[in-house]
Amino acid sequence: MSEDLREMLTDAAVREGDVVTGEVTAVDDHGVTVALPHGYEGHISPQELSALPGTHPSDVVSVGSTVTAQVLKVDMESGHVTLSKRRAEQASAWERMQQLLESGEPIEVEIRDVVKGGLVADVGVRAFIPASLVDRHFVENLEQFKGQTLRAKVIEVDPQKNKLILSRRAVLEEESEARAQKLFEALKPGDVIEGTVQRLTDFGAFVDVGGADGLVHISELSFTHVNHPSEVVHEGDRVKVRVLRVDPEAGRISLSIKAALPEPWETYANEFRPGDVVQGVVRRVVDFGAFVELRPGLEGLVHVSQISNEHVDKPSDVLQPGQEVTVRVLSVDPERKRISLSMRDSAQPRGGQGQGQGQGRGGRRDRRPTESRNDGASGPTLGDLFGDLFK
Incomplete structure (x- = not known):
């Protein structure tokens, strides 16, 4: 080593443990070369570049970038300076992480x-x-x-x-809470918004409406009866919902899918008139009758007394959910949103059955041949004369 270089290094006071800054002049598989002040250079091995073992030098620095490193060794004979970027960062990194933990x-x-x-x-x-x-x-x-x-x-x-x-x-989670707070402040009952179905439960579906999940109860999924939410929606579906209630303190939002849909009465009710004979599907069977769906979301009631011409004790003895039936419209009440239906003679034309065929089993008079007496004499009998009086 020349006296000039030795003097330069001595004057620069580069000692082990010092933290220095320089410019990267070369990067290869063996490490990084750094141009340091006063005209000499240092070297950082791959092991001393990163806190992560096995990291390639090119993943950490590039030629022309500035790097800060700790001096590990100074070879006064060759002027070679061994550096460590990892160790230079380590002490300050732990201190900074502790500060971030506290703040x-x-x-x-x-x-x-x-x-x-x-x-x-x-x-x-x-x-x-x-x-x-x-x-x-x-x-x-x-x-x-x-x-x-x-x-x-x-x-x-x-x-x-x-x-x-x-x-x-x-x-x-912190960002989600902030969005949820803004959402609770902005949402009002009656608002119609879009959301994404997040998960399903037996009692309904949770829908993300932009930062918070709201519950669509199973009764609010459809105008028709729903046994399980999966019959109507699936996770990931985009749905339109109407806000029913917002409770910021409890962090709850009540939503409705059916309330965001057109009202079935507004859509279909004008299609039906008293006397119409139509097809429907039994949706619910109760003690007093059966509800028959005429159009999606539009149901009418067949009272137990209107299920059959024969006496019916229990509607479930005759009808089952999912069964297709023919019904006659008895009345339509738009104000009360009620349709009364009948299955009695619903397949027959209006005005009764068997017109023009005599009265038969509902009043038809049967004509029987004249009876003969055992003695062979002919002529009217008491039955012939007064039979109609005893019928």
Whole structure:
């Protein structure tokens, strides 16, 4: 080593442990070359570039970028300076993570790797986002996040164990709560909006209406009777809903799909007149009769007394849900939204049956041949003369 170089290094006072800044002049598989002040250069091996083992130098820096590193060793003979970017960042990184933990402020991190159980990022130290804290819902494929920049919160800092845990879910939940608050302030009963079906339960469907989930009770899914919400909607469906109630304190929104649809009475009621004979489907059977659907959402009642010409004790003895029947319209009451139906003689023309064929079993007079006496004498008998009086 020349005296000039030795003197230059001595004057520069570059010592082990110092933190220096320089410009990257070369990047290859063996590491990074950095031009330092005073005309000499340093080298950063791949192991000292990142807190994540196995990281390629080109994934961390590029030629022309500025890098800050800690001096690990100065070779006074060759003028070679060994540097570590990882160690320069480490001490300040732990301090900063502790501050973020206390303040609750989110941090942006680039996902550098996907490992079993979660995501890995480099924030000067190795940061880990468990799979359960990546999203508000279960994520099957974590590979989609590799290379992405995510916002997360620091939830655990332990320098002694080199442990740093982040949560993206905490950020998403906070953002969701903020959107929900705005939504509760903006929504009013009667509003008609669009939403996405999130999940189904036995009692209804939860619909995301832009930051908060509202419940469409099973009775509000359709104008027709619904046994299970899956008969009407599926997860992921876009639906139009009407807001029924908003309760900010309880965090509840009550919605209705059927209230956002055209009223069946307005659509179909004018199609029917008393005396019309139409086809329908039995939807519900109750003690006092059966409700028959004439059009989607439009039902009429067949009272138990109108189910058959014969006496019926229980409607369920004669009718079952899903059964197709022929009914006659008895009356239409738009104001009360009621249609009365009858199945008695509903298949016959108006005006009764058997016209022009005598009265028969409903009053037809039967004519019988004249009876003969045993003694062979002919002539009218008492039955012939007065039979009609005894009928």
